[in-house]
Structure formats: C-alpha cells, structure tokens
Amino acid sequence: MVKKENPIAEVDEDEEDFDDEEEEEEEPVDSQSRMRDERATMEGFLRRMSSERVPLRVHDVIIKGNNKTKESLIEAEVQALKTATSVQELLQAATIANARLQKLDIFDSVNVTLDSGPPDLPGTSNVIVEVVESKNPITGDIGIFTKPEARSWSVEGSLKLKNMLGYGDIWDGSLSYGWDQTSEVSTGVALPRFMKLVNPVMARVSLLSQDWLKFSSYKEQAMGLSLGLISTRKHDLAYNLSWRTLTDPSQRASVSVRRQLGHNLLSHLKYTFKIDKRNSPLRPTRGFAFVSTSQIGGLFPDYRSVRFIRQEFDLRYALPLGFARAALNFGVAGGAVFPWGNGFLTTSVSLPDRFFLGGNSSPVCTLGGPTSLLGFKTRGLGPSEPRRQVQDKSNKESGSDTCPERDFLGGDLAVTTFADLSFDLPLKVLRDSNIHGHAFACAGSLVKLTESSFRDLSFQKYTDSFRSSAGFGLIVPTKLFRMEVNYCYILRQHEHDRAKTGVQFSFSSPL
Structure with missing residues (x-):
C-alpha cells in the first residue's frame, strides 16, 4: 500500500518558506528607509539652522566631575550658556565655555554636551558640562639656555601647584640663575576670579639681582611686589612696588x-x-x-621714588607668499622714556629704566617693544662713556686714569625695524619637524634726550645714529628649547658698539 503525500501540507510549507524570504527581504528595505528618513530629517534641520533662527531655551546646566573645584567657579565660566535663546547661540556659547574652562589649566579634559530638556517643556535643552580634574596637580620644568652675545648661560626652573584651594588658583615658584648676569627668585599666585571681580588677579613677590659689569659699572638688586589688576584678551593693567639698590662692585663707575x-x-x-x-x-x-604699553612711575609720595613716563609700541605684519610656506614678516617698534617732576628737563632717567638694544634672538618672536638687533651684543650699542678709575683716598695723586672699557648707558628714545623672510627647506624630514630657514635685515637707533641732550639732536644726527645688520640662518624649534644658527653681517655700526660679523648661536625658551 503506497502512502500518499499530502499536497496541502507541502504547499503550506512552501508558503511558509516564501513568507520567511519575504520578511527577510523586507527588513533591509525598512532599515534603509529609516536611514533615509533620519538623513532627510538631519539635512532639513541643518538647512533650517543655516537659513533661520531656531528658538531654544536652556532649562538647566548640569556640572559633573568636579570633585575639588568649586562649582561656583565653573558656573561663572559657563554663564553664557544660560542666556542662549536659540540653537545657534547655544552652540556658540558651548564652544566658548569649553575654551574658557580649558584656559584655566586645571582640567585634563572638558566635554560640553547638549541634551533634550524635560518632556513636558518642549523647546528646552539641558547642558551637561563634564570635567576631568588634573590627576597630578604639581607640574614643573627646567631648562638651560644660552645668550652667546653676553657669553653667559642661565638655568631656569619652575614649579606649579594647581587648584590647591579649589578656586582655580595656581601657585608657582621660579628660579633663574645666570652666570655673571642675572639671578631671580620669585613666587606668586594667580586666581581666575577673586570675590566679585570678573577678571583674573595675580600677585607675585620677587628678588632680582643683575650684574652688568661687562657693559656698565653697576649691579642692580631689587625686591618687589607686583599685582595684576586687570587681565583680558586685549587689556592688561598691573601695579609694581619694589625697593631697588644700585651698587658699583668694580669701583670703576x-x-x-x-x-x-x-x-x-x-x-x-x-x-x-x-x-x-x-x-x-x-x-x-x-x-x-x-x-602698546604705557607706564608711569613715581606714584608713591617719596622723595626717593623714581619718576618717569614710558611709552612703547610694536607693530607687526606677516604676508604669505604662496610657496614653500614662505612668509615675509616685517615690523617697526619704538619707545620713549622721560622723567617728570621739578626740573625734569635737566634730570636723567634711572639707568635700569632706559632702553638697551641688542641680542641674537629673532625679532619675529619678541613682541612688545624695541629690544632685538641681530649681530649686536646685549646692551652693546648706544650712548656710552669711558670708565674712569675711582681715585683711592690713600693716593695723593689727583685726577683719574682712563680705563679702556666703556659704560653703555642706554637711551631715552629707541626705534627698531626688521624684515624677515622665512621658508621651508627642501627635505621632507626637516619640514615635518618645522625646521626652517630665514633671511633677515634689521636696523635700530638709540639716542639720549634727557639732561638737555634733545637740544643738540638734529634730523641728520638722528639718521646717523641708526645701526643695521643682515644675514640668514636656520631655526630649529623643539619642545625643550628653540635654537637659532645665524650668520650676521654688520652693515653699519658706531665706533664703540659691540658687534660681530660671523656665525652666532642662540638657545631660548620654546614659548
């Protein structure tokens, strides 16, 4: 007896298999459709944001991760988030808040996230600010730098303690020691906000000792206190109070x-x-x-107070040339200092407050005033006088012996200008390391105006007071230091200037 197959059951199985295949085929179609809908929604949202203002109100700002940092400090830095009234303003405020928190230098990372608000409050958003505090609050660095024009080396080190009180405070101490030149010990604290002040406040105590006997017959020691009153993106106001002593250890002034x-x-x-x-x-x-820097000295009512007015300016412009990352940098800087008070026309400005030109560091990196003149030694040009031996009291001879060395006394009016062409080198390994070459030309003038010297100054004498140099070199920037190897050719110098044509090296701070 032959067993007949059930055709209905067979058909049913085939139909079930067919249905399964249809379901398997429909699933990716539905998934692609959903992705297209989401993409269209996002594109529509972006088009709306770019073409019209999308209203939105911030419901709450949630701060996370601040175990030590005061929440009031973070709230003050992200205050702009609460006043945003549109999506565009909120995105812009979130970018600014992230940058401000990063600038405090007490967080390893900052993340600002925009989330939807409560369901019962449409058109609102919650902002989540999540910070990661620095795991190691103590940082330090040390470096050895050289200034060949002064034939000296310096050791510089600093130590920072961050956020000790939880107010974003940064405590630091620094030490700088230079052989036969300068030594300085200082400590200070910086607060991003102090009480109701919205600007950072800084205080610093320092002890400074400078020995310039190779260029002038005096040694300076100063102990002082400086207070940073206002510090914003464009404006800075500071007050300094110090007691300064000038001595002549060589007895050859x-x-x-x-x-x-x-x-x-x-x-x-x-x-x-x-x-x-x-x-x-x-x-x-x-x-x-x-x-632009304006300075007025002599605010303290004391007869020994140094009274002077000092004004400086510095203007720079960088022009790209369109090949090999080449750029032409040029600039002009100037400064003038005058005493004030009774008889200011016949008195002179205190020695440390005058202008001194020279140095081997590139003027491109020294923004602030007339300082660098390549090829000339530090304090190696300007008004100078021969040193005279101080007569010994036990010696009955009158008069004084002339010393071959000279005192470089600085000037009251300084002007410098430069042009610098920087360019990439052909080798790729040098370009990747940002090692580049440059060619430069610079000129500067330093004259004396006080003690009625301005009466003898004419246009011809002023133009004759300019010195100039030109050359080319190689710049090697690293994380530890910035090295410059330059060949300087002195184009114009005066009789007693300290200048040298040839190859010169310089190691300076990378910042």
Whole structure:
C-alpha cells in the first residue's frame, strides 16, 4: 500500500518558506528607509539652522566631575550658556565655555554636551558640562639656555601647584640663575576670579639681582611686589612696588653712572593694549599684531621714588607668499622714556629704566617693544662713556686714569625695524619637524634726550645714529628649547658698539 503525500501540507510549507524570504527581504528595505528618513530629517534641520533662527531655551546646566573645584567657579565660566535663546547661540556659547574652562589649566579634559530638556517643556535643552580634574596637580620644568652675545648661560626652573584651594588658583615658584648676569627668585599666585571681580588677579613677590659689569659699572638688586589688576584678551593693567639698590662692585663707575647709584623706590602702573591676529607667535605666516604699553612711575609720595613716563609700541605684519610656506614678516617698534617732576628737563632717567638694544634672538618672536638687533651684543650699542678709575683716598695723586672699557648707558628714545623672510627647506624630514630657514635685515637707533641732550639732536644726527645688520640662518624649534644658527653681517655700526660679523648661536625658551 503506497502512502500518499499530502499536497496541502507541502504547499503550506512552501508558503511558509516564501513568507520567511519575504520578511527577510523586507527588513533591509525598512532599515534603509529609516536611514533615509533620519538623513532627510538631519539635512532639513541643518538647512533650517543655516537659513533661520531656531528658538531654544536652556532649562538647566548640569556640572559633573568636579570633585575639588568649586562649582561656583565653573558656573561663572559657563554663564553664557544660560542666556542662549536659540540653537545657534547655544552652540556658540558651548564652544566658548569649553575654551574658557580649558584656559584655566586645571582640567585634563572638558566635554560640553547638549541634551533634550524635560518632556513636558518642549523647546528646552539641558547642558551637561563634564570635567576631568588634573590627576597630578604639581607640574614643573627646567631648562638651560644660552645668550652667546653676553657669553653667559642661565638655568631656569619652575614649579606649579594647581587648584590647591579649589578656586582655580595656581601657585608657582621660579628660579633663574645666570652666570655673571642675572639671578631671580620669585613666587606668586594667580586666581581666575577673586570675590566679585570678573577678571583674573595675580600677585607675585620677587628678588632680582643683575650684574652688568661687562657693559656698565653697576649691579642692580631689587625686591618687589607686583599685582595684576586687570587681565583680558586685549587689556592688561598691573601695579609694581619694589625697593631697588644700585651698587658699583668694580669701583670703576663713570661720573654719569655714579650719579645714578644709590637706593630708590620704584612704584609704577603699567597698562598694555594688545591685538594679535597672527596664526602663530613663533612662525607667523599671515596676520598682524599690535602692542602698546604705557607706564608711569613715581606714584608713591617719596622723595626717593623714581619718576618717569614710558611709552612703547610694536607693530607687526606677516604676508604669505604662496610657496614653500614662505612668509615675509616685517615690523617697526619704538619707545620713549622721560622723567617728570621739578626740573625734569635737566634730570636723567634711572639707568635700569632706559632702553638697551641688542641680542641674537629673532625679532619675529619678541613682541612688545624695541629690544632685538641681530649681530649686536646685549646692551652693546648706544650712548656710552669711558670708565674712569675711582681715585683711592690713600693716593695723593689727583685726577683719574682712563680705563679702556666703556659704560653703555642706554637711551631715552629707541626705534627698531626688521624684515624677515622665512621658508621651508627642501627635505621632507626637516619640514615635518618645522625646521626652517630665514633671511633677515634689521636696523635700530638709540639716542639720549634727557639732561638737555634733545637740544643738540638734529634730523641728520638722528639718521646717523641708526645701526643695521643682515644675514640668514636656520631655526630649529623643539619642545625643550628653540635654537637659532645665524650668520650676521654688520652693515653699519658706531665706533664703540659691540658687534660681530660671523656665525652666532642662540638657545631660548620654546614659548
């Protein structure tokens, strides 16, 4: 007996298999459809954001991760988030808040997330600010730098303690020691917000000792306190109070220098206005920068207080050339200092407050005033006088012996200008390391105006006071230091200037 197959059951199985295949085929179609819908929704949202204002209100700002940092500090930095009234304003405020929190330098990372608000409050958003505090609150660095023009080395080190009180406070101590030149010990604290002040406040105590016996017959020691009152993106206001002593350890001071020796009180207020639109402070290829510094000394009512008015400016511009990352940087800087008070036309400015030109560091990186003139040694040009031997009291001979060395006394009016062409080198390994070459030309003038010297100054004498140099070199930037190898050719110098044509090296801070 033959067993018949059930055709109905067979058909049913086939139909079930067919249905399963249809379901398997329909699933990816539905998934692709959903993705297209989501993409269309997102594109529509982006088009709406770019074409019209999307209203949105911030319901709450939630702060996470601040175990030690006071929540009030973070709230103050992200205050702009609460006042946003649209999606566009909220995105912009979130970017600014992230940058401000990062600038405090007490967090390893900052993340600002935008989330939807409560379901019963449409058109609202919650902002989640999550910070990761620094695991190691203590940081430090040390470096050894050289200034060949002064034939000296310096050891510089600093130690920072971050957020000890939870107010974003940064405590630091620094030490700088230079062989036969400068030593400084200082400590200070910086607070991003102090009480109801919205600007950072800084305080610093320092002890400074400078020995310039290779260039002038005096040694300076100063102990002081400086307070940073206002510090914003463009404006900076600081007050300094210090007690300064000038001595002559060599006992070879000239008459002009000896009149300046003694104790005096330095009390001055300094205001700086700065605009820097360059794309880099070390190797700018486009943009401009302008700095103006005004300083008034002698605010403390004391007869030994140093009274002077000092004004400086510095203007830079970087022009890209369109090949090999080449750029032409040029700039002009100037400064003037005058005493004030009774008889200011016949008195002179205190020695440490005058202008001193020279140095081997690239003027591209020294923004702030007339300082660098390549090829000339530090304090190696300008008004100078021969040193005279101080007569020994036990010696009955009158007069004084002339010393072959000279005192470089600085000037009251300084002007410098430069042009620098930077370019990439052909080798790829050098370009990847940002090692580049440059060619430069610079000129500067330093003259004396006080003690009625301005009466003898004419246009011809002023143009004759300019010195100039030109050359080319190689710049090697690293994380530890910035090295420059330059060949300088002195185009114009005066009889007693300290200048040298040849190859010169310089190691400076990378910042």
